[in-house]
Amino acid sequence: MVKIALVSCGTEYSGIQKEIEKAANTFGAEIILPEIDLDYIDESYAKFGFSAQxxxxxxxxxxxxxxxxxxxxxxxxxxxxxxxxxEGALVRNAVRKFLQDNTRIPVVTYSFTERTKADExxxxxxxxxxTVTRRSILAREKQEGLTLG
Known part of the structure; x- marks a missing residue:
């Protein structure tokens, strides 16, 4: 089963958490939430360098x-x-760039409303x-040097 980490703000409050889980389950994936403690929030926030209220x-x-x-x-x-x-849009884009620059994990972003349904x-x-299940087919080698032809 594919494990998809949910990095989000407001999904519980807006009521779309269950819709996200339903959409993931449809494609054989499981939503996981990265577990962290309160001290780690302040520590990582200071390292990240983005001021969010x-x-x-x-x-x-x-x-x-x-x-x-x-x-x-x-x-x-x-x-x-x-x-x-x-502010959420700025943080969403900063987090996306941060993850893409520092990991080789596929990342997808989404901007939701309260009416978002699983179908969307x-x-x-x-x-x-x-992308996760077919990663070997989608892999490319980094090209070095010149190409002729």
Whole structure:
């Protein structure tokens, strides 16, 4: 089963947590939440260097940091934040770039509303599950030197 780490802000509050889990289960994936303690949130937030006011966004940053530092070993990462939150959009993009620069884990981002249903998440969850399960087919070698032809 593919393990997808959920790095998000506001999914429980908006009520789409169950929709995310339903979409993941449809494609044989399991949603996991990187486990961290309270001290680690402040520590990782200070290391990350982005000033966020929301405690949920600080938790989102700490979960991303836990993945990079190897405290959690997911096969893929799903990053989500609320559509209306400008600060959430900035943190979502910063966390995506941070994960892509420091890991080789597939990452998908999504900006949700309170009305988001599992059907709307299917394409993204299918992309994550397929990328993980077919990684050997999708792999490319890094080209070095010149190419003729």
């Amino acid at each position: 929301s405690s949920s966004l600080k938790l989102m940053i700490a979960r991303a940091m836990a993945i990079v530092e190897g405290r959690c070993k997911p096969d893929a990462v799903f990053i989500a934040s609320c559509f209306r939150c400008a 998440l299917f394409i993204r969850m299918e992309a994550l599950a397929t």
